Amino acid sequence: xxxxxxxxxxxxxxxxxxxxxxxxxxxxxxxxxxxxxxxxxxxxxxxxxxxxxxxxxxxxxxxxxxxxxxxxxxxxxxxxxxxxxxxxxxxxxxxxxxxxxxxxxxxxxxxxxxxxxxxxxxxxxxxxxxxxxxxxxxxxxxxxxxxxxxxxxxxxxxxxxxxxxxxxxxxxxxxxxxxxxxxxxxxxxxxxxxxxxxxxxxxxxxxxxxxxxxxxxxxxxxxxxxxxxxxxxxxxxxxxxxxxxxxxxxxxxxxxxxxxxxxxxxxxxxxxxxxxxxxxxxxxxxxxxxxxxxxxxxxxxxxxxxxxxxxxxxxxxxxxxxxxxxxxxxxxxxxxxxxxxxxxxxxxxxxxxxxxxxxxxxxxxxxxxxxxxxxxxxxxxxxxxxxxxxxxxxxxxxxxxxxxxxxxxxxxxxxxxxxxxxxxxx
Amino acid sequence: xxxxxxxxxxxxxxxxxxxxxxxxxxxxxxxxxxxxxxxxxxxxxx
Numbered sequence: 389x390x391x392x393x394x395x396x397x398x399x400x401x402x403x404x405x406x407x408x409x410x411x412x413x414x415x416x417x418x419x420x421x422x423x424x425x426x427x428x429x430x431x432x433x434x435x436x437x438x439x440x441x442x443x444x445x446x447x448x449x450x451x452x453x454x455x456x457x458x459x460x461x462x463x464x465x466x467x468x469x470x471x472x473x474x475x476x477x478x479x480x481x482x483x484x485x486x487x488x489x490x491x492x493x494x495x496x497x498x499x500x501x502x503x504x505x506x507x508x509x510x511x512x513x514x515x516x517x518x519x520x521x522x523x524x525x526x527x528x529x530x531x532x533x534x535x536x537x538x539x540x541x542x543x544x545x546x547x548x549x550x551x552x553x554x555x556x557x558x559x560x561x562x563x564x565x566x567x568x569x570x571x572x573x574x575x576x577x578x579x580x581x582x583x584x585x586x587x588x589x590x591x592x593x594x595x596x597x598x599x600x601x602x603x604x605x606x607x608x609x610x611x612x613x614x615x616x617x618x619x620x621x622x623x624x625x626x627x628x629x630x631x632x633x634x635x636x637x638x639x640x641x642x643x644x645x646x647x648x649x650x651x652x653x654x655x656x657x658x659x660x661x662x663x664x665x666x667x668x669x670x671x672x673x674x675x676x677x678x679x680x681x682x683x684x685x686x687x688x689x690x691x692x693x694x695x696x697x698x699x700x701x702x703x704x705x706x707x708x709x710x711x712x713x714x715x716x717x718x719x720x721x722x723x724x725x726x727x728x729x730x731x732x733x734x735x736x737x738x739x740x741x742x743x744x745x746x747x748x749x750x751x752x753x754x755x756x757x758x759x760x761x762x763x764x765x766x767x768x769x770x771x772x773x774x775x776x777x778x779x780x781x782x783x784x785x786x787x788x789x790x791x792x793x794x795x796x797x798x799x800x801x802x803x804x805x806x807x808x809x810x811x812x813x814x
Numbered sequence: 815x816x817x818x819x820x821x822x823x824x825x826x827x828x829x830x831x832x833x834x835x836x837x838x839x840x841x842x843x844x845x846x847x848x849x850x851x852x853x854x855x856x857x858x859x860x
Binding site for chain 2: 397399401403406407409410413416417420423428431440445446448
């Protein structure tokens with residue numbers, strides 16, 4: 389993963405486009421000189437999805453950052469790709485609405501990037517990932533044509549669903565220049581958040597599965613393992629690690645007292661300890677911040693690789709146990725956290741800062757974890773996309789026929805292979 | 815990309831600037847370096 393050793397390289401130019409005509413102009417030049425085009429907005433990819441390619445053109449839509457419309461009547465927003473996720477959410481909240489997808493990068497990642505990677509987040513368990521919240525896209529294709537996909541309706545059954553084809557395409561099929569997203573009404577009633585502590589991640593996963601299936605519809609079920617809690621304790625000067633080996637942060641929006649009681653009963657049934665529940669908004673904000681601080685707490689002073697698998701809920705507990713076993717067997721320190729409610733696990737493998745190369749034991753641990761994920765019916769990319777980090781895994785994840793079909797689609801839409809080449813599928 | 819191109823860098827950049835009327839074409843080394851190698855994949859910036 390060292391600079392230059394991962395296939396990334398110095399771009400020829402960065403073009404900060406401000407119009408559709410600019411995008412078409414960049415693509416025209418790219419076609420004429422056979423230059424790779426790397427779409428980029430706020431450049432927060434965790435999978436080497438928007439780094440430069442030697443001699444290529446970085447097409448930045450960072451400055452196309454206007455919220456074009458917020459429609460309360462249609463509960464939607466129309467935005468340019470450079471709009472920051474958190475800014476859209478704040479603007480929507482002024483009108484009694486909110487934008488649901490909330491990746492950890494919410495304060496600084498763009499809607500365009502979120503669409504490109506099909507970003508998820510903490511509330512995916514209730515509101516879905518980005519793909520579930522995109523109604524329509526406007527795209528410039530590699531040949532310069534403009535296409536309008538989807539629209540403003542909550543349902544649409546006409547033609548093939550090309551909107552969803554472009555969500556998560558990582559900029560390999562076209563340049564998205566306008567996005568129509570769903571907005572949700574802010575739930576009525578009391579929202580509660582809380583903490584619960586379990587013996588270990590496997591036991592936590594069993595509890596999460598029960599809560600998920602109970603009908604209380606949690607908005608957040610975030611899991612942190614013992615190593616992660618320890619890192620947070622150092623970072624936050626707290627003492628959560630004294631309590632147990634796994635922490636659950638949960639949230640219910642607009643819930644009845646009966647639902648809250650069901651949640652408490654399930655936590656008790658699965659031996660959760662020291663359960664804390666709050667309806668206070670400031671305390672809830674502190675809990676969300678605690679979850680967001682997980683990343684800097686774990687990353688502090690260490691090299692790291694953060695992974696992103698999603699499992700069927702029934703396989704979450706065995707996966708948690710397996711990750712712990714792999715770390716033990718190979719002597720690799722692994723911090724595991726994730727969006728347990730939707731089966732999304734983020735193990736972070738770390739090694740000393742003074743070792744620039746990824747140690748062999750870390751790569752072997754990842755290899756074992758990825759194969760186990762596939763064996764359990766999961767995916768090795770839940771919400772961070774593929775980029776150049778995992779495109780060597782297309783065949784085992786997709787199988788031969790689907791891998792080939794994906795390349796056929798790419799060839800159809802980008803026959804010169806100009807758009808973000810080397811990412812996602814090749 | 816190409817060992818011996820028919821076009822020079824200056825040709826390409828001039829063409830690019832002619833095609834981008836509203837935005838900006840940035841070629842300074844600091845920007846190219848920052849935007850080309852911004853990955854959060856390992857030892858990221860946050």
